[in-house]
Amino acid sequence: MNKNVSLDYIVTLSLKVETTGPQPEKDKIKAIAALPVYLSYERDRMRIPFYINFTKGLTLAYGRECFEQWWTRLDGHRKNNIICFDHRIDYVFFRYWLGDDAFFDYFNDTGMDVLSVVKYLNERAILQGEDRPFLNLSLTSVCNALDIQRPARSDVLIEADLSMEVYRKLLFIMPIAENTYWRSLKSRKEKQLIELKEKYKKEDENDLRA
Amino acid sequence: MICALDCETTGLIPGRHDILQLALVPLDDTIEPHKNIPPFRIYMKPKRFRPEDLPEISGALIVNKIDINWVIRNGYTHDVALDLFDKYIKQYLGKIQPLCQNYPFDSAFVKDWLGAEQYAVYFDRQYRDTYSLANALKDKARLKGLPDPFPKSTRLTALAESLGINIGNAHDAFFDCLTTAAVYKEMLLKF
Numbered sequence: 001m002n003k004n005v006s007l008d009y010i011v012t013l014s015l016k017v018e019t020t021g022p023q024p025e026k027d028k029i030k031a032i033a034a035l036p037v038y039l040s041y042e043r044d045r046m047r048i049p050f051y052i053n054f055t056k057g058l059t060l061a062y063g064r065e066c067f068e069q070w071w072t073r074l075d076g077h078r079k080n081n082i083i084c085f086d087h088r089i090d091y092v093f094f095r096y097w098l099g100d101d102a103f104f105d106y107f108n109d110t111g112m113d114v115l116s117v118v119k120y121l122n123e124r125a126i127l128q129g130e131d132r133p134f135l136n137l138s139l140t141s142v143c144n145a146l147d148i149q150r151p152a153r154s155d156v157l158i159e160a161d162l163s164m165e166v167y168r169k170l171l172f173i174m175p176i177a178e179n180t181y182w183r184s185l186k187s188r189k190e191k192q193l194i195e196l197k198e199k200y201k202k203e204d205e206n207d208l209r210a
Numbered sequence: 211m212i213c214a215l216d217c218e219t220t221g222l223i224p225g226r227h228d229i230l231q232l233a234l235v236p237l238d239d240t241i242e243p244h245k246n247i248p249p250f251r252i253y254m255k256p257k258r259f260r261p262e263d264l265p266e267i268s269g270a271l272i273v274n275k276i277d278i279n280w281v282i283r284n285g286y287t288h289d290v291a292l293d294l295f296d297k298y299i300k301q302y303l304g305k306i307q308p309l310c311q312n313y314p315f316d317s318a319f320v321k322d323w324l325g326a327e328q329y330a331v332y333f334d335r336q337y338r339d340t341y342s343l344a345n346a347l348k349d350k351a352r353l354k355g356l357p358d359p360f361p362k363s364t365r366l367t368a369l370a371e372s373l374g375i376n377i378g379n380a381h382d383a384f385f386d387c388l389t390t391a392a393v394y395k396e397m398l399l400k401f
Binding site for chain 2: 022023025039040041091092095100104111112113115116117119120123124127137167170171172174
């Protein structure tokens with residue numbers, strides 16, 4: 001797996017899989033959606049999403065073929081650059097569906113999820129003696145807390161879009177901008193920049209003298 | 211109960227590769243290792259290992275510095291390990307909420323060992339993932355125009371270094387559990 005891929009070369013897909021249960025060997029995949037996402041966590045509307053519904057007789061093998069074709073049109077010349085993004089990351093069904101080799105070909109092992117951030121925000125609040133911002137961790141409850149409307153009847157594609165919107169909103173409410181650690185990090189960076197400028201200035205002066 | 215979880219394996223693909231070393235460190239309310247509950251540490255014989263696979267898995271063994279021959283001689287079989295794990299959980303813990311560095315990786319290997327049904331008996335659906343969280347903090351910084359908090363990488367060693375944590379013995383499951391817990395705690399306090 002490629003360990004150090006720059007974000008600029010990665011396609012983030014908000015992925016959603018709906019199944020009949022938790023075990024790939026026993027349960028069936030009902031539908032899969034993949035939604036290309038900008039780095040700003042907005043939906044990339046220039047690229048067509050992937051959606052397949054297996055409940056009406058399509059086989060998993062046909063679905064794989066469709067995904068491969070879709071991926072080839074989307075960004076197929078680069079492999080290993082899909083970042084999986086979901087409310088709760090669980091690759092098990094994707095691995096089962098695509099097969100191990102194909103899965104590890106497509107996917108970068110970086111994963112983003114809503115749940116980790118929500119838990120983090122709750123625990124951070126508790127450590128600081130504040131109330132938990134999220135009383136329940138289900139996607140519906142998180143949506144309610146963030147004032148995002150979750151449609152009563154939704155499918156995987158809508159859910160993928162929703163997870164991304166929730167994540168984007170969570171990033172904006174993460175209260176870290178005024179934190180002293182960030183300020184010290186910023187001032188350290190600024191100090192480094194000033195030192196670098198002074199160094200170049202001195203080098204220029206020396207060059208001029210010479 | 212929140213427990214830091216880590217496993218060292220013979221490779222990256224669960225179902226094809228096996229767990230060699232597994233550690234579980236129960237944490238208290240302040241995300242410190244629990245004083246009254248011992249950690250669970252175990253070496254497990256790889257059940258799918260064949261000597262001809264050695265070139266394929268040598269990369270993983272270089273990373274985790276595990277002597278596979280020693281594990282084959284001294285490690286527990288998967289079934290015995292499962293018994294020990296079961297006894298440990300029943301004696302000390304209820305449902306485990308895992309804290310991992312890259313949850314999908316560790317959970318997939320543990321699921322492969324325990325089976326999905328048994329996994330659901332021991333482990334809660336809620337988890338914490340420092341890897342995913344570090345990426346979210348990077349995202350946040352990028353969107354806000356703040357400096358990157360983890361410029362080197364979001365791997366465990368790099369995270370620990372960025373946050374001034376030095377527990378050592380990277381890629382030993384037990385020490386990686388301690389580092390993951392310390393990283394998570396620092397993330398809660400610093401950001």
